[in-house]
Amino acid sequence: MPYIDSFYTDTQIKIAPFSTLKGHIQADVCIVGAGLAGLTAARELNAGGKSVCVLEANEIGWGASGRNGGFVSDGFAEGIGAIEQELGREHAKSLFQLSQEGTQYVKDRMAGFAVPQKPMGHNWMSVVRHDVGDTMLRKAAQMNEFYGANYEARSTEEVRSLLRTNVYHQGLEDFNAVHIHPLNYALGLADDARKLGAHIFVNSPAIDLQKLTNGFELTTKNGYRIQCGQVVLCGSAYLHNLYPRIEGAVLPVATYVVTTKPMRTLLERAITYRGAISDTRRAGDYYRLVDASQRLLWGGRITTQKSAPKELAKLLGEDIKAIYPQLDQIEIEYAWSGLMGYCVHKMPLLGELEPGIWSATATGGHGLNTTALIGNLVAEAIMGSSDRYRLFSPYKARWSGGLVGRMGTQMAYWAMQAQDWWEERSH
Ligand SMILES: Cc1cc2nc3c(=O)[nH]c(=O)nc-3n(C[C@H](O)[C@H](O)[C@H](O)COP(=O)(O)OP(=O)(O)OC[C@H]3O[C@@H](n4cnc5c(N)ncnc54)[C@H](O)[C@@H]3O)c2cc1C
CATH class of the missing domain: 3.30.9.10 (D-Amino Acid Oxidase, subunit A, domain 2)
Structure with a gap:
């Protein structure tokens, strides 16, 4: 589907268009969804030397990432008091510090684009x-x-x-x-990831995901296949009929x-x-x-x-x-x-759902810093450079009803x- 009519789409930056997938390809990692979570993960995985393919059903930042209020601030959709009650003060503090990294990442990234962007x-x-x-x-x-x-x-x-x-x-x-222009940030990030070598395809919905003996195969609506070693699900509230466990957990x-x-x-x-x-x-x-x-x-x-x-x-x-x-x-x-996309606990769903399939999604109404954070953490986990994503492991994919x-x-x-x-x- 094309972009909705909004202030953001009417003031979007011009970058070279992205194409639709036409052919079968292979990649180390395939990411489903080119919102800010998927784009951050793609950029960081590429920067770390992985070959990455991103499948987007519509356009770059077409979902919440290109429509939101544009506030970038520390914290999560869940309040810090509730996190403290659930996990204790020190764990809550570690999570809050990660959320601050997310805010800082957005500021640094936008300033570092080929055509730098400034906060509004x-x-x-x-x-x-x-x-x-x-x-x-x-x-x-x-x-x-x-x-x-x-x-x-x-x-x-x-x-x-x-x-x-x-x-x-x-x-x-x-x-x-x-506060930022979120669609322009998404477009700048996609362009940045593409320059690092990420293959990003728009109008290419993933409609099937199968396990192979050594990896996975995703199929797009046009019948093209991507074979990959790992999959990252970043479809948030817009994911349908691909991985029921995540869809059932995200309201x-x-x-x-x-x-x-x-x-x-x-x-x-x-x-x-x-x-x-x-x-x-x-x-x-x-x-x-x-x-x-x-x-x-x-x-x-x-x-x-x-x-x-x-x-x-x-x-x-x-x-x-x-x-x-x-x-x-x-x-x-x-x-x-x-x-x-909200989970019942209002915290992101970040982790390995089964060997080789990851979720980095469900950031709710506080996603501009948290998509940056979970995109980075899932990339670190896949590259084996850190297991900081485990700080989110108490927040499991629970059925949202x-x-x-x-x-x-x-x-x-x-x-x-x-x-x-x-x-x-x-x-
Ligand atoms: C109106 C509004 C206001 C908000 N205001 C703020 C705010 O001010 N500050 C803040 O921090 N947060 C805000 N948020 C929340 C924030 O926008 C989100 O948490 C964040 O953008 C989610 O990013 P995402 O990448 O996880 O998902 P999304 O941006 O929703 O992206 C998911 C993408 O996956 C694609 N997709 C889904 N299924 C498939 C498939 N099978 N194949 C291929 N692609 C697929 C979709 O097309 C979509 O582009 C707001 C949200 C909304 C809706």
Whole structure:
């Protein structure tokens, strides 16, 4: 399928096109999916001397990787508190440090492309919608001291001087974070991997995977075969009918994004902060100014319905006005949706599923640093240069519940919305 219509596709960089697989080939490693997880793994495996083939069903970064909010920050879809409870403080700290490597990798990689890319902005501020006293101060201190984060608490006055709404109270600012054009990063990474020798094929869905006596054979929809020693599955929420154990463990969850027409003067009445912004509700809003601060890119809501509602632009437009009534003249130019792949534990599925078949997927709604991380770790594992991927081994591929799981997630979302609503009103 071609790219969806989005702000990102309309502002994408030009690189030489990728072709469709036409012929049978061999490679040391075949990667399924050219999102950021697959592309990072491909680049690093090639840099380490492996021959790599990437099969992409659609286009480079066609899935979540080319549609997301563009926030690159440390951490995972699961909160660090929950990871700590599950695995203990030291293990949680090791994982958080890996997540920081992921953030740094994105910054370094984009600066090192043949045509270097820059972040669209720096820092990220997470804000609360009810007064939490000195919680943010304590959180910043704890995260900085123990986890080596680079956070600073913001008072309600500081938040409201940057975000002109009475809805928000205190904030937590992350100075390690950046925000980027994710589709251009994916395209730059694919081009970089290709220059190192990776064979990347678009419009080439893998429809069959068979075990051979010495390796594996993947077949594409056009009937071409790839024989390889190892396979890495990076199809996230878009993988179907190829490896049921992974598909059953990854729950597709949709979220929506809109982008306004250029309207800098109007936007300045509401937002003067140039970093990324989100609220701390369980399924909250996330947004930033893009296109030299002329447009607002706003994301929010989650649902297990795979198709986007007809009135998506209107729906998110109302969400924007509920926070910033002064933006009542706002006009939406683009509206799109994308699927995130979530496991029940909200952590990536990284590991060897059976000898020679790896998964590096399911990064949920916090994938820009974690795809970089798991792409690197799976490459290290296949090259035998480290077994750091084992830090993720407590997070196994558990069945996400199929249709029942989707219904459960939708109901959990409604329950979370109700809880957020209640908390805001009871403070
Ligand atoms: C709207 C939205 C907003 C988000 N905002 C943020 C954010 O601001 N910050 C953040 O950190 N994260 C965010 N995320 C999450 C982040 O985008 C994802 O976690 C990450 O991009 C997942 O990358 P991936 O490579 O694992 O999967 P994807 O990018 O989804 O790529 C999977 C690819 O596999 C291909 N594929 C599937 N099956 C096959 C097959 N059989 N054969 C060949 N190819 C196949 C698909 O076509 C697809 O291109 C957001 C996600 C969405 C949807």
